[in-house]
Amino acid sequence: MPEVPSRRADPAGEPAGQRPVALVTGAGRRLGRAVASRLAEAGWDVAVHYRGSREEAEQLCAQLRERGARAEGLSADLADEASARDLVPSVARLLGRVDAVVNNASIFEYDSAADFGAACALRHYRVNTIAPVLLAQALHAELRARGGRGCVVNLLDQKLWNPNPDHFSYTLSKAALREANTLLAQALAPEVRVVAVPPGMTLGTELIDEARLRELQGAGPLGQGPRAEDIADAVLFALRNPAMSGCELLVDAGQHLQARPRDFAF
Numbered sequence: 001m002p003e004v005p006s007r008r009a010d011p012a013g014e015p016a017g018q019r020p021v022a023l024v025t026g027a028g029r030r031l032g033r034a035v036a037s038r039l040a041e042a043g044w045d046v047a048v049h050y051r052g053s054r055e056e057a058e059q060l061c062a063q064l065r066e067r068g069a070r071a072e073g074l075s076a077d078l079a080d081e082a083s084a085r086d087l088v089p090s091v092a093r094l095l096g097r098v099d100a101v102v103n104n105a106s107i108f109e110y111d112s113a114a115d116f117g118a119a120c121a122l123r124h125y126r127v128n129t130i131a132p133v134l135l136a137q138a139l140h141a142e143l144r145a146r147g148g149r150g151c152v153v154n155l156l157d158q159k160l161w162n163p164n165p166d167h168f169s170y171t172l173s174k175a176a177l178r179e180a181n182t183l184l185a186q187a188l189a190p191e192v193r194v195v196a197v198p199p200g201m202t203l204g205t206e207l208i209d210e211a212r213l214r215e216l217q218g219a220g221p222l223g224q225g226p227r228a229e230d231i232a233d234a235v236l237f238a239l240r241n242p243a244m245s246g247c248e249l250l251v252d253a254g255q256h257l258q259a260r261p262r263d264f265a266f
Helices: 030-041 054-066 081-095 118-146 168-188 210-218 228-240
Strands: 021-024 045-050 071-075 100-103 150-155 192-197
Touching (some): 030 045, 030 054, 030 100, 081 118, 118 150
Parallel strands (some): 100 150
16 A cells, blocks of 8 residues: 655645656666656655656656556656756646656766866756756746645765765766755745755666675674665655755765766766
């Protein structure tokens, strides 16, 4: 049975028991998929944003509907300002309201200080920094129009607390989003709370297979790594707690406590 949202999760001024709606960007795969699934289990309806993973997004929507949630897939290129600005209004048209935005989608390309260039930096900045701010802005406008309150959750990265120069443009874009998290919490209150969830190394990548992932996680302070479900639970906690804003919830099994001169992949 789906978990019923607590009264604290319901937007201010709305009837108790009405299901809130969350937009999760990059929800077709990986962490975004886990977040969307957890929110649906907890009684939320979900807008599943995707760019290239249409098949996975449609499959996820079908699964969420089977669990009793309303779920709609929406395609948008977050690097395009007009597309990013239209995403929240599109969700409101499809699902009747928007109460939360989870900024999960990001670009993660490798570069270094030696080969840093404007083109790569701007690709990261448009998706990883500008789009989350535009989506927070749009949520604020939607909530003010109907007298509601809601929340933005920005997924960051534990490496901001334990920096190394690998993935140079990506790291800069996430550092800018970390600062935006504070500024948005100040600027958009009281209608919108803004909380950051920085995950640690949770899932394998093209450079880190599952065996290497488990080895690296096992060498961490807790002897294990965070799971996708741990990240999703932290997002849900941030959405439910009306006293949290402008803060950060590190979910990395203590990985930020271990200084590393290079990224995990190296």
